[in-house]
Amino acid sequence: MAEIRIENLKKNFGSFVALKDSSFVVNDGEFLALLGPSGCGKTTTLRMIAGLELPSSGKILLDGEDVTFNRARDRDIAFVFQLFALYPHMNVRKNIGFPLVAQGVAKAEIRARVEETARLLQIEHILDKSVSGLAGGDRQRVALGRAIVRRPKCFLMDEPLGTLDAEFRNVMVHELRELHTRIKATTVYVTHDQVEAMAMADKIAVMNHGLIEQFGTPQEIYDHPATMYVADFIGSPPMNFLGLTDGVAKGSRSVRIGEAAIVVPEVVEEAGEGDFALGVRPEHVRFRDDAKLRGAVYGTEYLGSTQIVTVETADGFCKARVAPDLTFRRGETVGLDLDPARLSLFSKATGKALRTRSHPEVKHV
């Protein structure tokens, strides 16, 4: 098991900057998700950790040892691309044991480790079956077994669930997380799917154009997004932004949107000039008849346990997640009440969150 330390890592492809100066640490046993859209630099970062790509500058330390220029095969990591590739002519036991055979491990040792791996994955009962007859879930487990049987220092995974249909992906997300809880191997997982990242990771690095916009636990990133980009990327529906009518001063406890005065967590930094936006998550919007912030119901989306109500305000759409039994007429005027403790404020010019009493520590990378 290992700690991965990234120091001032950079990568250019010609004049294209794939990764800007980035530093972060994945602690021993931690699950980190590198999250962002295609082209954000997440796969490049992973490939540098794996040794499949050399950085333009900076360092990679594995358990304190500088491995920046070590070959991939000397790094003791397991790189999982997609979980489906199995050797069709071998049974489950041989598929899982194959990496050890290739390493020249003794037979008795292989047998013991394959069985231990099968126990971890709860597939002992299929060890002697042919892989060609297996159901999808078992195939994935066998492929995973082949990666963990080597007991590498860490796992690097590049969208391993990318090609699965939604239902099955959900099942595998849970299994991967449970497996991680059992074996506690340091893991770096690349995905563009925020739900996958939120569900599995201990920490998430949200990336955009080669830059880590925020690094933190899923809850921190969700509750206190450092930038408007992060606020919009995380959450479904994402955070609502409402433009402020006036500026924001240090010490402000209230902001104006049109005629409405909105109570916010106290601003604890000089915000300067420019335009600002209030950020509110859909579940922190409530309906109150006498609220000053008003809009017309544009549509409702019933989801069973909850519903999403889209309201058109003078400043654009605002979505609310509320109980499913409330009824609305389309076009009906409603008042919006925002939970003061859960609001974020952003500078529209920089896209960055302002420090407030409720999250004074917001870190900008």
Added chain:
Amino acid sequence: MSEVRLSGLGKSFGAEPAVRDLDLTIKDGEFVVLLGPTGAGKTTTLRLIAGLERPDTGAVHIDGENVNDRAPAERDVAFVFQQYSLYPHLSVYENLAFPLRSPARRLSAADVDARVRDIARMVRIDHKLDSRSTRLSGGEMQRVAIGRALVRDPAIFLMDEPLSSLDAKLRSNLRLELKRIQIDLGSTLLYVTHDQIEAMTMADRIGILSDGELIQIGTPREIYTKPANLHVAARLGHPHINLLRPGLVPCQSIPEGTRMIGARTEHVEVGRPAQPGDANATVDWIEHLGDQNHLHISVSGEKLTLLSDPYSGFKAGDPVSIRLKTPLFFGADDRMISHG
């Protein structure tokens, strides 16, 4: 717009029945979604209505008239496919105007222009009317494809997973837009998908298809709160419905013949045990999905997934007491036993 009625519709490909004895009426101005996995018979149903397949049994009536012997072009239906197929050499405007320029229509140039601009505004592509269709983003192309179907004002719109190739954000915007447009135009619309969220959020009525059979049809609320059987119960709801053996978790009055209890997150009360002896369950872990936090709980080896308040303060390993309130009960034949 008009009513479309399917009666006793059946179609097999070789020995494999794709659609079996399907009875379904899509009322004038109604938005019906057929929900089912790949191979359930969704697309075949659409193709039978469009006239792209001939039924082995049964009939398709559009506006009271049997159209079994009519060619697709004579049926007055508009089909939107999963993959948008625009004319690459034409502008957005010309793509939208194309169906109106058919010689059969004889619309004046002014009428065509008014209609195109109207629909372009509706699908929010009016700022790109002069752009070449190849210069558009995926979402814009699909809006043009939907718009091109809408300009025609057919008897019924048939849509085959039109949003599935789009990314999550765009899909969520277009869901809302499509529903709004359908209401504004009063269109009759049959939409097929495997995505339960699309079905729940857009449909007036959802039809659950499985192996070519219509298992249940009703409003999203009916299907969600009164699923006909275990299969339907499992198709809707996020997190998934929890299936529990009777007796595992405390519950008032379990009806006779109950083989399985279906507990959605709103059917489970989670509390902190008053005394250590109270606890019958343990928190395994908490999944922060952002908009939803899932609480994973173990009860005597069974696992439950529930929605939780992100600020509830539960931690992995916490003992909790759980009880059921008005869950769903299913009998030995997997059918729901009415509760209470």
